[in-house]
Amino acid sequence: MEAFLFSTGIVALGEMGDKTQLLALMLAARFRKPAPIILGIFVATVLNHAAAGAVGGWVAQALGPNVLRWVIGLGFLAMAAWMLIPDKLDEEETSGTQRFGVFGTTVVAFFLAEMGDKTQIATVALAARYTGELVAVVMGTTLGMMLANVPAVFLGDAVAKKVSMTLVHAIAAGIFAVLGILTLLNVGRLF
Template identity: 80%
Template sequence: MEAFLVSTGLVALGEMGDKTQLLALMLAARFRRPAPIVLGILVATLLNHAAAGAVGGWVAAQLGPDLLRWVIGGGFLAMAVWMLVPDSLDEDTEGGTQRWGVFGTTLVAFFLAEMGDKTQIATVALAARYPSLVAVVAGTTLGMMLANVPAVFLGDAVSRRINMRLVHTIAAAVFALLGVLTLLNVGQLF
């Protein structure tokens, strides 16, 4: 349960103001069809995070426990720093044409936008940290949905009222705490 809850919380916080959340806003404004956009985000996230989680599990299996602890701890600390860097939507991730429809455009755009993104890297680290791949992928996917579904339905109105700097600072603090606890070899976080 810890893997699921930590994964959900970290990704939900980390996704606030991320380029994929901006992409969700853009797709909602462009297509005005929330159901296929939300479904496209869900499928793209499941595919992307399952692959990232598998990589994290493989890394955990290849490294010994001591080296793995240092790699994961350092990774979480790097994520803490990265969370403080503002994100913007790249021109090349704006997402296809209508020939794929709303669902297809969203699926492809989100899958590509997540490649190498903070939340994908976090999923790799979380899957290396926790032995339950299903719990990590379910948690990171739920975190993505918690951050992006409101963006699809409420759009700009919500994003203007949220202090993104504060959200990113909180997420950075959580990643830093996880990094320190991992480096100190603290087994249970809660």
């Protein structure tokens, strides 16, 4: 249960103000059809995070616990720094909307936008940290994505204008930094 809850919280917080959340806002404003957009986000996230989780599990087995502790600790510190860099939505990620329909466009755009994104890298790290709990991690990271993006689909710009993304990113960066330091110091039940 810890892997699921922790993965959910980390990704939900990390996703705030992320380019995929901006993509959700843009798709909602363009198509005004929340159901296929939400379903598309879900399918793309499950596929992307399952692949990322599998990579994380492989990394955990290949490196061993000592090296893995350093890789994950430094990875969390890198994520903390990355959280402080605001995302921008690339126009090419939303091309092809006529060919695939609302659902297909959302799946393709979200899957591609998540490639190498903070939340995908976090999923790799979480799967490596919670070795043997791949399903819980993927379910948690997927729920985290949905918690951040579904409101964006329904509420659009109103939320973005009221919530300080700088503050959200700073809180997320602080959490990642603390996790990185605790992992490097081998504090608690991290490994």
